[in-house]
Amino acid sequence: MRVRAETALAPVGLRPRHLIALTVLRDHGGSTQQALSTTLQIDRTNLVGLLNDLEGEGLIARRRSPEDRRRHIVELTGAGARRLAKAEFALAAVEEEVLSALDHDEREQLYGLLQRATRGDVHDCAATAATAEAEAEVTA
Numbered sequence: 001m002r003v004r005a006e007t008a009l010a011p012v013g014l015r016p017r018h019l020i021a022l023t024v025l026r027d028h029g030g031s032t033q034q035a036l037s038t039t040l041q042i043d044r045t046n047l048v049g050l051l052n053d054l055e056g057e058g059l060i061a062r063r064r065s066p067e068d069r070r071r072h073i074v075e076l077t078g079a080g081a082r083r084l085a086k087a088e089f090a091l092a093a094v095e096e097e098v099l100s101a102l103d104h105d106e107r108e109q110l111y112g113l114l115q116r117a118t119r120g121d122v123h124d125c126a127a128t129a130a131t132a133e134a135e136a137e138v139t140a
Helices: 002-014 016-028 031-042 046-057 078-100 104-118 125-139
Strands: 061-066 072-076
Touching: 002 016, 002 078, 002 104, 016 031, 016 061, 016 072, 016 078, 031 046, 031 072, 072 078, 072 125
Parallel strands: none
Antiparallel strands: 061 072
């Protein structure tokens, strides 16, 4: 599925990380770079490179915050919204192809299960493993 999705996004000129950033900006409105970094769970340095890509294509705009001139507000542009719509259309075709064996009710059940599985806190597996290891050392 991942390869098919990436293949569908290539002609639109987006990579999955671009798609996710644009979707967050569309769904949540403008955001500070710091808040966007937190939402996307991406290092600020890597975020700057991602935003540079998107800004170079005219898909986002960065402007100084009127409240704090040290901060940048990132917003989706009209061109970004149009490109995002094209990408979502292309991905819908991939989804249709991949899930073609499922009927409507089965798809709804799958969507519900996926939403339930991804709801809630994101778990940091490395932190959990480190905690478990430390606890094992204490009890040993």
